[in-house]
Amino acid sequence: MNELDQMRLKALQNNFRNQKNAARGYRNFMKYRNDDEKLKWLLRHHDEEEVVKGKEIRFREDMDFLLGYYTMLMAAVITGYLSPDILREITREAEEVLNNKRVKRYYSKYYPLALPELLYDFLTDESVQVRTLRHIRDEQPIKGETFETVMLLIRSRIEDDDVDLFLSLLDNFHYYDSEVRKYIDIEVIWDRLRQYDNKKNKAMYNSDIFQSALLGFAKYILYLEAYSDVLGELEEKPLSQSAIWHTDGYWLERLQTELGGVLYKGLEIVDSITKNSQPVQYKDEQLFDESNFAAWQSASSYSINKAREDIDFVLRERLNRPVNSLLARNHQ
Structure with a gap:
């Protein structure tokens, strides 16, 4: 990983993964990852039963922030802001979270988010990785400042x-x-x-x-x-x-x-x-x-x-x- 990638990954992590909500989201996931019924309930679709309790709302919000980090990470790779090799740095954590069946249902079925799903496929399926990289290389990377503008925009929106x-x-x-x-x-x-x-x-x-x-x-x-x-x-x-x-x-x-x-x-x-x-x-x-x-x-x-x-x-x-x-x- 070159110095520029290190700096950019650090910026991405500081803006998203290391923020208190995403960090707490990962800690809470680790706490309940082996309690399938608990996770199933916490990450239910709101049509099953409305989510009104403060602790449940905070758990879901923190999970949204964590998924938001994975979203930005995959976007950074697709746009050329980060080298795909950078994903080796986060593979274990991302796979652990995104492969959990309750989390997966939450981001792929209940409240669909394309980029975390694509990130999971990219990390776990070599044919997907090859195909995705081919499409990425068909375009020139975007300007670094353009992606950093997006980071600031997203941060301003979610923190307001x-x-x-x-x-x-x-x-x-x-x-x-x-x-x-x-x-x-x-x-x-x-x-x-x-x-x-x-x-x-x-x-x-x-x-x-x-x-x-x-x-x-x-x-x-x-x-x-x-x-x-x-x-x-x-x-x-x-x-x-x-x-x-x-x-x-x-x-x-x-x-x-x-x-x-x-x-x-x-x-x-x-x-x-x-x-x-x-x-x-x-x-x-x-x-x-x-x-x-x-x-x-x-x-x-x-x-x-x-x-x-x-x-x-x-x-x-x-x-x-x-x-x-x-x-x-x-x-x-």
Whole structure:
């Protein structure tokens, strides 16, 4: 392993594997790896029984972080950020985790993640390794700074409490808000946003959950725009582009299939508010003159349309296909 690979592997490990959630996820896996019934229960599909207990939620979140590390590792190899030889450094741990039948069902069936599954196949099947390496070598490696941008983007997303809350709401979770004494879901958020100037909703606007959800919404849109920029740079490298797409594949696939319409609804509401707004009056004095206000509306409309275009691009089905096709061939 050369010095550059050592530095890059260290950066990847420090950003993902050595973070407390992933490290705790591995420790907890080792604790329960021989208790099949316990793991089966902890890693059940939520349709079997809703996951509401704090300890169970934390166990699953920590496992998600650990799987996220394996996701980034496989993406790093596919894109040429790391040499495939680097995988010898992590083979034992990765095989131990990814080959466990309860973990495997969790990441391959219940909540499909293509890159951990591809990593397991790569580590355990020589024919898969040869085929995958052939496809990798058909493309030039991406720039190191491009992959490092992706690492920073993913870290910023998974560590942001506002984005985490918003994505939970988007994914049909609901929270009890003591400020308004009711459960809040994403439709409540959109409804109150739509009626932003209704004084009857003052308590809701003061709600920490409402404020955090709106902030998370705005941050997530910016995140998807930045993600779109990275993917757009890789149009001539479809396999690498697909690998980068799959670094956040769980949420992007959810947006492609079920949640995208809910996200676009939020943008439509913000667009409507912007277009129908009037200059603010304060003590009979208009705070913005007509030309400045019109310029603000125009700039806001442009930003919203740009966000739609970027999200449309990120959610194109063709972006997930090269990696999915590679994985499918492994299972023929």
